[in-house]
Amino acid sequence: MGQVLKCISPIDGSVFAERAVLSREDAFAAAEQARAAQAAWAARPLQERIDLVMAGVAAVGAMNDEIVPELAHMMGRPVRYGGEFGGFNERAGHMAKIAAESLADIEVGEDTTFKRYIKRIPHGVVFVVAPWNYPYMTAINTVAPALIAGNTVVLKHATQTLLVGERMAQAFHSAGIPEDVFQNVFLDHDTTSELIARKAFNFVNFTGSVGGGQAMERAAAGTFTGVGTELGGKDPGYVMEDADLDAAVDTLIDGAMFNSGQCCCGIERIYVHESLFDAFLEKAIDIVKGYKLGNPLEAETTIGPMANVRFASEVRGQIAEAVEAGAVAHIEAFTGDDGGAYLTPQILTNVTHDMRVMREESFGPVVGIMKVSSDAEAIRLMNDSDFGLTASLWTADVERAQAVGDQIETGTVFMNRADYLDPGLCWTGCKDTGRGGGLSVIGYHNLTRPKSYHLKKVTG
Numbered sequence: 001m002g003q004v005l006k007c008i009s010p011i012d013g014s015v016f017a018e019r020a021v022l023s024r025e026d027a028f029a030a031a032e033q034a035r036a037a038q039a040a041w042a043a044r045p046l047q048e049r050i051d052l053v054m055a056g057v058a059a060v061g062a063m064n065d066e067i068v069p070e071l072a073h074m075m076g077r078p079v080r081y082g083g084e085f086g087g088f089n090e091r092a093g094h095m096a097k098i099a100a101e102s103l104a105d106i107e108v109g110e111d112t113t114f115k116r117y118i119k120r121i122p123h124g125v126v127f128v129v130a131p132w133n134y135p136y137m138t139a140i141n142t143v144a145p146a147l148i149a150g151n152t153v154v155l156k157h158a159t160q161t162l163l164v165g166e167r168m169a170q171a172f173h174s175a176g177i178p179e180d181v182f183q184n185v186f187l188d189h190d191t192t193s194e195l196i197a198r199k200a201f202n203f204v205n206f207t208g209s210v211g212g213g214q215a216m217e218r219a220a221a222g223t224f225t226g227v228g229t230e231l232g233g234k235d236p237g238y239v240m241e242d243a244d245l246d247a248a249v250d251t252l253i254d255g256a257m258f259n260s261g262q263c264c265c266g267i268e269r270i271y272v273h274e275s276l277f278d279a280f281l282e283k284a285i286d287i288v289k290g291y292k293l294g295n296p297l298e299a300e301t302t303i304g305p306m307a308n309v310r311f312a313s314e315v316r317g318q319i320a321e322a323v324e325a326g327a328v329a330h331i332e333a334f335t336g337d338d339g340g341a342y343l344t345p346q347i348l349t350n351v352t353h354d355m356r357v358m359r360e361e362s363f364g365p366v367v368g369i370m371k372v373s374s375d376a377e378a379i380r381l382m383n384d385s386d387f388g389l390t391a392s393l394w395t396a397d398v399e400r401a402q403a404v405g406d407q408i409e410t411g412t413v414f415m416n417r418a419d420y421l422d423p424g425l426c427w428t429g430c431k432d433t434g435r436g437g438g439l440s441v442i443g444y445h446n447l448t449r450p451k452s453y454h455l456k457k458v459t460g
Contacts, residue, residue: 003021003188004021005021005159007162007163009073010306010308011073011295011296011304013309016073016074017162020186022186028198030185031201032200035125037152038181041147041150041152042122044150049147049150050099052172052176052177053096053177054092054096055175056171056175057092057140057144059174060088062171064082064083067085067167071135071161074132074135074164075262076260076305076307078296078304079299080299080300084135084136085136087421091137091423094424095444098441102441103148103448114455115457116454119451119453120451123202123203125151125202126146126151126153126204126205126447127196127200127203129204129205129216130164130165130207131208131264132161132307133262133307134264136168138207139155142228143155143182145439145443146447147177147181151202151203152183153181153183155184156192160308166184168184189215192219196220197219203446204228205436206229206230207264209231213229213231213434226436228436228446230436231387231433232387233268234269235266235387236267236269237255237271237392237393238271238272238404239280240273241275243394243395246283247394249287250287252284252367253367255267255392255419256270257291257365260303260305260345261315261362261363261365262307265389265420266363266419267392267418270367271369271382272371273372274371277371280369281347281349284369288347293334293335293337293345303345303365304342305342312340312341315363315366318355318356318362318366319366321356321357322356323348327350327368328349328350329347330347330348331344345365348367348368353384361387375400375404379407383407383409388429388431390410391408391410391414392414392418401413409430409431410429411427423439423440424439426439427439
């Protein structure tokens with residue numbers, strides 16, 4: 001009997017769903033079916049592809065009442081937040097809106113002798129490996145533009161959110177997208193690596209851990225298959241002396257704690273100008289003490305369990321090490337903290353960059369807050385990281401934010417907001433956060449290749 005993937009619910013540790021992985025033969029057959037279907041899909045008019053994708057997106061929205069509690073069972077997000085369809089629809093809708101312009105030929109010049117232009121050509125088969133923390137929104141970032149651009153898509157979703165790919169496939173097929181054009185597959189790691197190594201795909205998009213991204217790149221080594229990655233993060237916030245204090249505290253603490261801190265661009269460290277530090281800390285503690293930790297299926301719960309006990313154990317370990325090294329923990333254990341997946345959100349001060357909690361990705365409800373005296377000090381600390389996804393700057397001065405932002409090693413600079421993905425902007429990172437870029441016109445460029453036409457009209 002083959003391997004079975006099991007989604008263990010963080011609510012109570014029970015098996016919520018399980019699926020058998022494809023055999024090696026069936027996995028390669030699925031990739032071949034995607035390849036065989038690609039030319040006909042790409043030959044369809046662009047507007048037809050757009051309409052079908054958006055119909056599939058709408059079909060996912062029609063399932064939302066079932067999806068929201070399903071997500072709570074699989075990864076612990078409280079039902080009170082209503083799921084992900086708003087962002088899912090916004091991202092797909094924006095990519096649909098800009099498709100014609102983004103995929104249009106680039107006209108280089110035409111006269112009586114020559115016609116020259118550059119086309120955007122779909123890669124072929126795009127393999128999407130999606131994470132569990134925002135399982136619908138992260139998947140649609142690539143699925144929608146890849147299909148619209150004329151690629152076929154094979155989706156492999158995280159075991160923790162085992163049913164998401166099935167939901168998306170069911171919705172997209174019901175809207176009229178052929179089954180071979182968009183496939184959801186269950187694969188083990190060895191088969192995944194072999195598929196990539198044997199050129200079953202023309203482009204791979206992976207969102208997940210640094211180790212996972214390294215495994216994808218190793219599998220693709222020497223194949224010349226493009227690999228786009230969004231990996232770890234340790235995103236900073238910097239509160240300058242002229243910031244709107246209330247707005248900064250509300251946004252940064254929410255950015256640190258929402259979804260139990262399990263956000264790709266969640267805030268994991270905060271640097272506050274010394275003139276505002278005490279007031280910021282007091283307000284932050286009050287906010288966190290007001291959270292209700294509990295069963296995500298209950299309406300009053302504002303923070304649910306982490307998606308897996310081992311994720312919570314990692315965060316507990318980082319906190320314990322920091323406290324042992326002199327950090328101060330400001331939040332007493334919540335009643336609902338069970339020592340397992342249910343974890344008390346924590347604020348730490350007296351932290352340093354010698355501590356793992358300020359250097360390694362936590363991906364949980366903990367944030368370290370440090371006092372700084374200048375932009376130069378804040379910039380140095382923000383850049384003292386192996387990661388670079390987003391940075392959140394708080395000031396009334398746009399030019400100052402731009403000047404500071406220019407010096408930060410990051411993929412996105414926010415001013416007076418945090419933890420948000422604007423589909424009009426390229427979603428990208430640097431350093432160990434990975435490479436490539438999704439959404440925006442650049443997302444389309446990464447999901448296609450340029451093909452140049454140099455046509456000489458006369459030879460006499």
